[in-house]
Amino acid sequence: xxxxxxxxxxxxxLHEVRSAAWLGLGLGVTFGTCFLTGVWSHLAQDPxxxxxxxxxxxxxxxxxxxxxxxxxxxAIPLLLAKLWVVHPRFVxxxxxxxxxxxxxxxxxxxxxxxxxxQLLSGTLNVARWYPWSFFFPRAHFWVAWITIGALVVHVxxxxxxxxxxxxxxxxxxxxxxxxxxxxxAFLGGIAATSVGLVVATTGGTAAALxxxxxxxxxxxxxxxxxxxxxxxxxxxRVTELARDPTYRLVVEGAVDRRLELSLDDLRALPLxxxxxxxxxxxGWSASARWRGVAVRELLAHxxxxxxxxxxxxxxxxxxxxxxxxxxxxxxxDRDTLLAVELDGEPLHIDHGFPxxxxxxNRPGVLQTKWVSKLVVH
Amino acid sequence: xxxxxxxxxxxxxxxLLIGLALGLPIIGYGLRGAIVDAADTHPxxxxxxxxxxxxxxxxxxxxxxxxxxxxVHRFTPGPAWPPVRTGLAATGVLALVGWPFVRGYGDDPxxxxxxxxxxxxxxxxxxxxxxxxxxxxVTWRCIRAxxxxxxxxxxx
Numbered sequence: 001x002x003x004x005x006x007x008x009x010x011x012x013x014l015h016e017v018r019s020a021a022w023l024g025l026g027l028g029v030t031f032g033t034c035f036l037t038g039v040w041s042h043l044a045q046d047p048x049x050x051x052x053x054x055x056x057x058x059x060x061x062x063x064x065x066x067x068x069x070x071x072x073x074x075a076i077p078l079l080l081a082k083l084w085v086v087h088p089r090f091v092x093x094x095x096x097x098x099x100x101x102x103x104x105x106x107x108x109x110x111x112x113x114x115x116x117x118q119l120l121s122g123t124l125n126v127a128r129w130y131p132w133s134f135f136f137p138r139a140h141f142w143v144a145w146i147t148i149g150a151l152v153v154h155v156x157x158x159x160x161x162x163x164x165x166x167x168x169x170x171x172x173x174x175x176x177x178x179x180x181x182x183x184x185a186f187l188g189g190i191a192a193t194s195v196g197l198v199v200a201t202t203g204g205t206a207a208a209l210x211x212x213x214x215x216x217x218x219x220x221x222x223x224x225x226x227x228x229x230x231x232x233x234x235x236x237r238v239t240e241l242a243r244d245p246t247y248r249l250v251v252e253g254a255v256d257r258r259l260e261l262s263l264d265d266l267r268a269l270p271l272x273x274x275x276x277x278x279x280x281x282x283g284w285s286a287s288a289r290w291r292g293v294a295v296r297e298l299l300a301h302x303x304x305x306x307x308x309x310x311x312x313x314x315x316x317x318x319x320x321x322x323x324x325x326x327x328x329x330x331x332x333d334r335d336t337l338l339a340v341e342l343d344g345e346p347l348h349i350d351h352g353f354p355x356x357x358x359x360x361n362r363p364g365v366l367q368t369k370w371v372s373k374l375v376v377h
Numbered sequence: 378x379x380x381x382x383x384x385x386x387x388x389x390x391x392x393l394l395i396g397l398a399l400g401l402p403i404i405g406y407g408l409r410g411a412i413v414d415a416a417d418t419h420p421x422x423x424x425x426x427x428x429x430x431x432x433x434x435x436x437x438x439x440x441x442x443x444x445x446x447x448x449v450h451r452f453t454p455g456p457a458w459p460p461v462r463t464g465l466a467a468t469g470v471l472a473l474v475g476w477p478f479v480r481g482y483g484d485d486p487x488x489x490x491x492x493x494x495x496x497x498x499x500x501x502x503x504x505x506x507x508x509x510x511x512x513x514x515v516t517w518r519c520i521r522a523x524x525x526x527x528x529x530x531x532x533x
Contacts, residue, residue: 084442
């Protein structure tokens with residue numbers, strides 16, 4: 001029988017339109033999800049002038065970024081399988097039958113190169129390995145647009161054939177039962193691999209999966225005060241500055257009264273408690289009970305306008321995330337805190353001692369640690 | 378007939394033209410962004426990575442995977458092949474994704490919460506689970522093949 005004798009490549013029944021169509025559908029969903037959640041994350045980190053990033057719901061970014069990383073992981077087996085199935089078409093001769101065909105094939109370069117690069121670079125970011133000199137978020141963002149543009153071209157070209165292939169009854173179309181069996185086993189196996197890979201990698205955000213999530217980059221409960229850390233004080237070269245007894249939190253800018261508060265001054269203010277997640281762009285997240293001064297209380301104390309915006313600065317000597325921005329909605333949210341406690345204890349230095357920013361619906365890199373200054377606009 | 382031969386059977390001419398009209402501006406937006414943002418994106422290095430990833434896939438990953446599949450296929454009885462093939466694919470994917478974790482390239486000695494697991498043992502366990510599932514699937518297929526004689530016949 002053919003499927004038994006045939007080599008598992010070019011002649012195989014796997015290389016039919018139906019397999020390619022189902023895998024394409026899966027890739028459309030996973031890459032579509034990655035793109036939308038990725039653009040959302042970009043809007044959170046670099047909001048353009050026309051966009052106001054919302055302060056609520058508090059756990060939204062945790063969900064969108066968790067989805068982003070999980071769909072990327074799910075897409076890995078799908079993309080490799082899809083390229084395997086359509087491989088004979090890559091090596092067909094002549095390479096192009098017409099100018100239009102050449103254009104169609106040319107558009108596969110950004111699609112395949114971009115798609116593979118996005119999954120590779122995303123995975124390496126999750127593993128925190130950066131064997132390149134470019135800034136990952138920017139490169140990943142712009143290649144995403146290139147890849148999605150190429151995907152639009154590809155979907156336009158293939159949508160009709162794919163729809164036809166998915167709807168057609170293979171048995172009725174005279175396809176051998178063994179071939180149908182083989183294709184179902186192949187697609188089922190790839191789908192199971194996708195699910196398995198998601199389970200193996202998402203334990204850093206879905207705590208219930210943590211025991212079996214053998215490739216998760218974090219473990220809930222592991223870290224100072226039982227809570228994971230993105231960047232340690234040592235790595236941020238801030239240890240001495242943060243432990244300096246002359247530490248003062250400064251509130252300045254568009255205020256009636258410039259404030260300069262010691263840690264004891266801050267603790268003497270009315271403190272508020274909020275349960276909020278740290279949701280890292282790398283896909284891990286965890287919730288904790290934070291206690292601190294609400295930014296809006298501090299701004300009111302300094303006599304800032306009720307719709308004031310603020311830049312939060314860190315003691316860190318450098319780094320892209322030394323400062324973070326609070327729009328009016330974020331600055332006035334009751335749970336946007338300058339926290340001094342985590343789960344009832346003073347902050348560990350790796351969690352931002354003496355004072356850190358924590359607010360609802362924010363990417364982890366914007367939850368500035370070792371806060372030294374609030375500049376009001 | 379000439380128009381039909383100018384494109385593969387699975388390509389819709391009209392769909393492709395619509396796709397190009399919508400997709401090319403999006404590609405252009407991404408290219409422009411990557412170039413305008415050159416200080417962060419390092420365009421020539423980024424281009425090498427994008428093209429290099431595709432070449433590594435086509436020239437290394439596919440031939441290696443094909444060679445392994447061909448070899449294992451030769452020694453695998455027919456009904457067992459679909460589960461074994463899945464096992465090979467899943468093992469390959471787990472090994473590829475797991476590699477940077479096992480090697481610990483991104484580890485930070487100042488931060489014990491980074492990469493806190495024994496990833497080598499985890500990867501081995503995951504691969505073990507895959508092959509247990511493959512064994513169960515093979516058993517099920519053999520039983521099914523025996524009880525419903527002829528169900529694996531090539532053509533009805």
